[in-house]
Amino acid sequence: MGPLIPNGFITGDWDFVIAILLGIAFGFILEASGFSSSRNLAGVFYGYNFVVLRVFFTAMIVAMVGLLYFDYFGWLDLSKIFILPTFVWPMIVGGVIMGLGFIVGGFCPGTSFTAIAIGKLDGLVFTIGLYIGIFIFTESFPLFSDFYTSGDMGNPTLMDVTGISAPWIAFAFTFIALAVFWITMLIEKRVRKTTTAYKF
Template sequence: MGPLIPQEIIGADWNLFIAFVIGIGFGFVLEQAGFSSSRKLAGMFYGYDTVVLKVFFTGAITAMLGLLFFSLFGWIDLNLIYVNPTFLGSAIVGGIIMGAGFIVGGFCPGTSFSAAAIGKIDGMVFIGGLFIGVFFFAEGYPLIEDFYMSGSMGPIKVSEVLGISGGVVTLLIIIAALIMFKLGELAEKRWPRAEY
């Protein structure tokens, strides 16, 4: 039956309202997890706080499991779920630039909004920077359009590349994540920080 709006079980008029409600949930969870604090986020990269790793991977795994189980029960048609297309070159270079932005600015876009929501000035400045960065991209687009569109592989899935079922991929990721969580917890003990 799901996804409800693409299947026209709920009218498309509701889509933006649902986006707003889902956004509230998203913002609430981000803030509760501590993602409104750039020092907590940056702690990931110095080992003193690995909350990013824990929340990010637990979230991705929960959603993965949810999608597969929903599909198994016939609650959702995975063919109608958006899978972001892979453009290998631009994904890697874009990711590298984002990684640099992450460690320099201490936020990613979603977390900067949740920081700004509770009055963090640095979060607001980061958002200002986002607008400038997007503007640079838009104005420079003619120069990078060829690279941006190159290496298109379509909306491929890891399970298709590896030739194993999505369930097995998920189990492997869960095992990898638990190992990383353990390492993260060890790192927090190894490089402890006072409360900030």
């Protein structure tokens, strides 16, 4: 039966009520997990706080495995959900730029909104930066409009690209994520012994 909105179960302005409700849940989870603090977020790259990695990868494997169960029970038609298009080169370059923005700014867009909500000025300034960055992008778009659409592969899934079936991919992600959780638990213990000035 799902997805509900593309299948016409929910129509009209309910769309936006749902958007706000889902956003509230998203914001709540991000904030409650500690994503409103840039120090928590940046911690993952210095080995003193792995909250990002844990929340992020747990969410990813739960959603991946969950999707397969949803598909099995007929709740969700996997062929009807949105698959992000792939533009290989712009995505790699964009990701590398975002990585730099992440380590310098200490936030990503969603988390900076929650930081504003609890009164963090750096979150507000980061969001202003986001606005300026996107503005620069749109104004200079003619310069790289060709590059923007280079490496277009359509909307391939990992299954299309690798030829491996979805359950195996989900299992591989799950296995790697769980292994990383255990490894980081050990790293964290070790780093925390040496970092004395650590505070949230």
